[in-house]
Every structure is written in structure tokens, then in C-alpha cells.
Amino acid sequence: MGLSEFDLITRYFGQDGALDQCRSDVELGIGDDAAIVNIPAGQSLVMSLDTLVSGVHFPDNTSAEDIAYKALAVNLSDMAAMAAEPSWLLLGLTLPQADADWLEGFSRGLAQLANQHGLALIGGDTTHGPLTVSVQVNGLVPQGQALRRSGAQPGDLIYVSGQLGDAGLGLKLALAELDIELSSQRRQYFLQRLNHPTPRLELGLALRGLATAAIDVSDGLLADLGHILQASRMGASINIEQLPLADEVRGLTEQWWCMPLTAGDDYELCFTLPPEKQAQFEKTIRAMECPCRCIGRIDAEPGLNLLLDGRRIDSENLKGYLHFD
Amino acid sequence: MGLSEFDLITRYFGQDGALDQCRSDVELGIGDDAAIVNIPAGQSLVMSLDTLVSGVHFPDNTSAEDIAYKALAVNLSDMAAMAAEPSWLLLGLTLPQADADWLEGFSRGLAQLANQHGLALIGGDTTHGPLTVSVQVNGLVPQGQALRRSGAQPGDLIYVSGQLGDAGLGLKLALAELDIELSSQRRQYFLQRLNHPTPRLELGLALRGLATAAIDVSDGLLADLGHILQASRMGASINIEQLPLADEVRGLTEQWWCMPLTAGDDYELCFTLPPEKQAQFEKTIRAMECPCRCIGRIDAEPGLNLLLDGRRIDSENLKGYLHFD
Numbered sequence: 001m002g003l004s005e006f007d008l009i010t011r012y013f014g015q016d017g018a019l020d021q022c023r024s025d026v027e028l029g030i031g032d033d034a035a036i037v038n039i040p041a042g043q044s045l046v047m048s049l050d051t052l053v054s055g056v057h058f059p060d061n062t063s064a065e066d067i068a069y070k071a072l073a074v075n076l077s078d079m080a081a082m083a084a085e086p087s088w089l090l091l092g093l094t095l096p097q098a099d100a101d102w103l104e105g106f107s108r109g110l111a112q113l114a115n116q117h118g119l120a121l122i123g124g125d126t127t128h129g130p131l132t133v134s135v136q137v138n139g140l141v142p143q144g145q146a147l148r149r150s151g152a153q154p155g156d157l158i159y160v161s162g163q164l165g166d167a168g169l170g171l172k173l174a175l176a177e178l179d180i181e182l183s184s185q186r187r188q189y190f191l192q193r194l195n196h197p198t199p200r201l202e203l204g205l206a207l208r209g210l211a212t213a214a215i216d217v218s219d220g221l222l223a224d225l226g227h228i229l230q231a232s233r234m235g236a237s238i239n240i241e242q243l244p245l246a247d248e249v250r251g252l253t254e255q256w257w258c259m260p261l262t263a264g265d266d267y268e269l270c271f272t273l274p275p276e277k278q279a280q281f282e283k284t285i286r287a288m289e290c291p292c293r294c295i296g297r298i299d300a301e302p303g304l305n306l307l308l309d310g311r312r313i314d315s316e317n318l319k320g321y322l323h324f325d
Numbered sequence: 326m327g328l329s330e331f332d333l334i335t336r337y338f339g340q341d342g343a344l345d346q347c348r349s350d351v352e353l354g355i356g357d358d359a360a361i362v363n364i365p366a367g368q369s370l371v372m373s374l375d376t377l378v379s380g381v382h383f384p385d386n387t388s389a390e391d392i393a394y395k396a397l398a399v400n401l402s403d404m405a406a407m408a409a410e411p412s413w414l415l416l417g418l419t420l421p422q423a424d425a426d427w428l429e430g431f432s433r434g435l436a437q438l439a440n441q442h443g444l445a446l447i448g449g450d451t452t453h454g455p456l457t458v459s460v461q462v463n464g465l466v467p468q469g470q471a472l473r474r475s476g477a478q479p480g481d482l483i484y485v486s487g488q489l490g491d492a493g494l495g496l497k498l499a500l501a502e503l504d505i506e507l508s509s510q511r512r513q514y515f516l517q518r519l520n521h522p523t524p525r526l527e528l529g530l531a532l533r534g535l536a537t538a539a540i541d542v543s544d545g546l547l548a549d550l551g552h553i554l555q556a557s558r559m560g561a562s563i564n565i566e567q568l569p570l571a572d573e574v575r576g577l578t579e580q581w582w583c584m585p586l587t588a589g590d591d592y593e594l595c596f597t598l599p600p601e602k603q604a605q606f607e608k609t610i611r612a613m614e615c616p617c618r619c620i621g622r623i624d625a626e627p628g629l630n631l632l633l634d635g636r637r638i639d640s641e642n643l644k645g646y647l648h649f650d
Contacts, residue, residue: 027369027471028471028473031474031556032407032473032474032475032556033373033403033406033407033474033539033540033541034371034372034373034403034404034406034407034409034464035371035372035373036369036370036371036372036407036466036471037369037370037372038369038370038468039364039370041366044352044361044362044363045361045362045363045364045370046359046360046361047359047360047361047362047413047415047447047448047463048358048359048360048415048448049415049416049417049448049449049450049459049461050417050450051417051418051419051450051452051457051459052452053419053452053453053454053455054454055454056452056453056454057452078358078359079359081358081359082357082358082359082361084359088372090372090373090374090461091374092374092375092376092417092459092461093376094376094378094457122372123372123373123374124374125374125375125376125459127376127377127378127381127382128378128381129378129379129380129381129455129457130378130454130455130457132376132419132454132455132457134374134376134417134450134459136374136415136417136461138372139359141361143363146352146353146361148353148357149356149357149358150357214358215358216358231356231357
């Protein structure tokens with residue numbers, strides 16, 4: 001990049017910027033060939049990287065603030081699913097041009113979420129090219145306490161947090177594919193669920209020592225629960241009348257369960273819990289602003305049974321079911 | 326991505342792929358929401374991320390193998406400049422489509438360099454979009470032994486490794502901007518220096534406890550030495566007749582020093598060494614296949630003096646000089 005662009009980038013992402021959080025475990029942040037961090041004794045490092053591409057993962061007219069927020073949120077959601085506490089991030093930002101307003105909005109969106117969770121921006125790269133955002137997030141977890149996809153056991157209860165299908169409905173609104181009456185408040189709610197998902201970090205930490213497996217619902221519940229079942233070599237039965245749904249989502253179509261089971265982008269957690277931990281879990285989350293609902297049970301027999309009021313329904317034609325075998 | 330593309334990606338970058346190196350410090354690699362690694366006691370973690378964009382950082386017709394090799398090499402060069410030993414990488418790969426031949430070449434290029442240095446691919450993301458490669462590399466260094474840009478002291482000797490301007494000449498060849506006679510062997514040599522730079526990892530490790538500052542030469546010596554001077558708040562005098570140059574580079578123009586001082590992509594190391602460490606350093610590197618040349622000295626007075634046979638030459642018009650004040 002040229003000198004003025006270089007200066008712009010430095011202003012928003014350099015030392016002393018809003019994202020240069022003071023953390024004692026950061027020995028060297030932005031401004032050298034690489035960053036240096038120190039991991040506390042007894043902690044494992046949890047690492048994820050997600051890329052969002054303009055026109056693929058968000059409409060081209062999405063605001064810089066929303067793009068930044070979401071790029072970080074989807075990575076923090078991965079941290080939540082691992083029961084990790086996020087600590088530092090690196091940013092790979094590819095931009096058609098360095099525009100001050102855009103960069104200001106982007107850094108504001110990133111700082112909003114990063115500062116809320118005490119994350120420091122410690123490095124990265126800014127390049128010219130089609131708008132693409134890669135965020136690499138790191139988190140800490142006491143050794144042996146991270147949650148994986150592979151630990152589900154027969155008889156474990158299957159939970160999901162929040163509501164499913166909200167982001168899916170938000171996407172239909174954003175793409176003007178939906179013809180329903182909505183108050184501006186409700187409309188705003190669903191769009192926020194799409195653009196500003198809440199990474200369930202507090203819930204993730206609360207699941208340490210309780211849950212046997214966890215994943216974040218990014219590709220739709222069926223696909224993501226499918227990953228747990230595949231990694232754990234288990235099956236499951238889901239009572240779809242138990243799915244936590246907004247009234248608008250439940251009222252969408254006759255087969256109201258299809259969208260919330262298959263739409264992505266909710267960034268809720270799906271996790272499994274041994275029945276004997278249920279009471280302790282329910283007590284733990286009572287103080288949290290994150291409702292969780294038991295929607296089914298892990299089976300030793302592979303395969304996924306979708307039950308509506310106890311009757312099996314056909315799941316073959318559901319979208320998002322592709323990655324599940 | 327659809328099912329078949331998902332399968333392709335998994336084949337080349339998934340568990341049991343050529344890049345899934347067995348490292349005892351990787352607790353959980355590819356295949357979950359995030360990877361889990363354990364950092365040995367007494368070690369700091371060094372983290373870098375670089376993005377390469379098609380048509381910006383490499384011509385659109387560059388082979389997949391060369392793209393992968395270079396994307397990793399430029400990050401490993403950052404590790405070398407910090408005196409870190411690389412350990413794990415995450416890959417953010419944005420692709421117009423998942424093509425088996427392309428992916429095979431890309432994974433081969435990545436594996437060639439990763440396996441050579443014992444790096445494990447532990448995570449990342451593959452998405453649809455314009456060809457963009459983000460590599461996030463991590464390395465280990467004993468606490469307190471990483472090299473920074475900020476440690477240069479008055480009187481320190483300034484060294485560079487290898488030769489400067491080779492990649493610059495290679496780029497002119499690649500772009501058919503050069504009209505000189507070259508044997509096919511020499512032509513190949515310069516193109517290799519552009520496409521397959523050698524990260525100076527062994528040299529970086531050898532500099533622990535000896536060098537006071539280091540940087541890798543990615544943007545041209547003047548710009549990168551400028552970063553050391555700025556971070557260290559020092560000046561420097563460079564004897565340009567000492568620059569290590571190929572005969573072809575020296576013969577390019579009357580002002581032969583311009584290109585090798587300003588062209589990027591050499592990925593050599595530039596570092597500073599106290600005079601009392603020189604003998605020990607020269608002894609240390611004798612066994613290495615990496616020649617190093619003393620090209621000047623750090624001055625307490627800010628500013629960069631370019632000397633040709635003792636006479637000062639004007640540096641104002643040199644490209645790449647932009648980031649230096």
C-alpha cells in the first residue's frame with residue numbers, strides 16, 4: 001500500500017489504536033515481524049480461523065461495522081464451543097481501497113466486540129484486493145477441559161441455546177425474500193440476529209466439566225449436530241416440538257421445522273450433557289441471560305430420528321442435511 | 326461448499342492428509358471447532374499472519390504449488406526474523422472453485438515446506454471467492470530470546486544474508502520487462518528466488534543471543550532497514566559497494582544499487598550485531614549454507630547515509646524509501 005494508506009491502516013489498527021488492549025500476556029503486539037505472547041502455566045491454547053468473503057458470506061452493501069463484528073463473532077463462537085476464553089486475535093484484511101470512513105467503521109465494529117471480551121489485536125496483514133476478512137482468534141482453556149465434538153455418550157441430553165432460525169429469517173428479510181407482516185422492532189431483531197450474533201462465551205465457560213460434547217450452530221442444527229454424531233459415532237433423537245423458536249419462525253410454513261433445522265448463522269451452541277449433570281447445569285445457567293432447551297437425546301444406534309409429538313418424520317429432504325451421514 | 330467440494334478439501338487438508346504432521350504438542354488438530362495446542366514451559370509463542378492475493382502478490386497464472394509455497398515461506402521468514410522455530414499453521418483459503426488438480430498442487434507446495442520444517446497444519450477455513458491465501462504461522466522461542474526490530478545500538482554492525490535483488494530481477498523476468506542475455510539455468514535461478522524464497526530459519530535460530538535487532542527483507546532493504554532504525558530510534562551508514570549482489574543484478578544499470586536496495590521479495594534477513602559478537606557469529610555461521618555480509622553500521626544520529634566507496638550518494642529518489650523517516 002502507498003504511504004497515505006499505510007498511515008490510515010496504522011491509525012486504525014496500529015499501536016495505541018482502540019484495539020491495542022493492554023494484556024499482561026502480550027509481550028509484543030503490532031509493529032514487528034510477528035507478535036509474542038505468553039501462555040499461562042496449565043493452560044492450553046485454542047486456535048481458530050474463519051474467512052468471510054464479500055458477496056458470499058455477507059451482501060456487498062453490508063456496513064463495515066457489521067462485517068467486522070460478524071467476522072470476529074463467528075470466531076468467538078468457535079471459542080465458546082470449545083469452552084475457551086478468547087485472548088488475542090490476528091486480522092487478515094483484504095480491501096479494494098483504504099477508505100477512512102470504511103476503516104473507521106470496521107475498527108469500531110471490531111473494537112466493540114473485542115473490548116467487550118478483553119481481546120487484544122496483536123497482528124495481521126492488510127492487503128489490496130477483493131474484500132475478504134480473515135480473523136484468527138486464540139483462546140485459553142485449562143488443560144484437559146476443552147469441549148470437543150467427539151465426547152457424546154448414549155443417553156446424554158441434547159441442548160441448544162437461544163433460538164434457532166432467527167438468523168435464517170433475518171437473511172430472508174435482508175434478501176427481501178419474505179412477505180410477512182412484522183413490526184419494525186421485530187424486523188430489527190431478526191436482522192440483528194443475522195448481523196450481530198452473540199457468541200455464547202459465558203455459556204461455553206459454564207459447560208466446562210459438565211458437557212460431554214459441543215459445537216456452534218453455524219451451518220444449521222442438523223448439519224452441526226451431525227458433526228457431533230459423526231465425531232462421537234453416535235445417533236440421536238430430536239423432539240422437534242421442543243425446538244426453541246420465535247413465533248414468526250414457527251409460523252412460516254406448514255413444515256415449520258425445516259428452516260430452523262437447516263438454516264445457518266444462528267451461532268447458538270448445541271451440546272450434550274449426561275442426565276446426572278442436568279440439575280447442576282440448570283442451576284448454573286439460571287443467572288445467565290442465555291436460555292437453553294433440551295431438545296433430545298443421544299442414541300447408541302447411529303442415525304438421526306426426528307420426532308414430532310412422538311411420531312417419526314422424514315428428514316431426507318431437509319437442506320443442510322448433506323454433511324451428515 | 327457443496328458435498329463433493331467439501332470432500333475434496335477434506336482429502337487434501339483434512340485429518341490424515343500430507344499436512345497433518347504428528348507433533349506431540351498438538352492436542353487436537355483439524356476437524357473440530359478449533360485446534361488445541363500446548364506450549365512447552367519456558368517458551369513464548371510467536372504469531373504472524375500474511376495474506377497473498379491473486380493478481381496483487383502473484384500473477385494470476387502462478388501455479389498452485391508456487392502460491393502455496395510462497396504463502397507459507399513469507400510467514401516462515403517472519404519466524405526467522407524473530408528467531409522463532411515454527412510449529413503450527415492455520416490456513417485461510419478462498420477459491421473461485423474447488424478443482425482437484427489445483428488443490429493437489431497447492432497441498433503439495435504447502436506440504437513441501439511445512440514437512441521440511443516440521444510444521445503441522447492444525448486448522449483454518451476454505452471458502453468460495455476470489456483467490457486469496459492467508460497463512461497464520463506460529464513458532465516457539467525461549468522466553469526473552471526473540472529478536473525485535475527495536476534493539477539496534479550505536480556501533481552495531483549491519484548484516485544481510487544471501488543476495489539482494491535476485492527476486493527483483495526474477496520479477497522483471499516473469500513480467501517480461503527485461504531484455505538481457507541469460508542462460509536458462511540463470512533464468513531459472515532468478516525465477517526460483519522469486520517464487521520459492523528460502524526462509525532463513527536456521528540463521529534466525531543462530532542469531533539468538535547474538536543479534537540486537539532483525540527483520541526480514543520483504544519490502545526492499547531500505548524500507549526494512551528503515552523499520553529497524555525507526556523502532557530503534559537510530560540512524561545507519563551503508564557501504565553500498567558491500568551489498569551482496571549477483572553479477573546480473575550489478576550489471577543492470579549505471580545506478581546498479583537502486584534495484585537491490587528497493588526491490589522486495591528477497592526474504593533475506595537484515596540484522597544488527599554488536600562488534601564484540603562478530604567473531605562468535607562468523608564462527609557460528611561457517612557451517613551454514615547461508616552467506617552473510619556486513620554492509621554497514623548503526624549510527625546514534627538518525628538518518629540513513631548511503632556511501633559508495635566512502636562518498637555519500639543521494640537516496641531521495643529511491644523507490645521503497647517511502648516508509649522510512
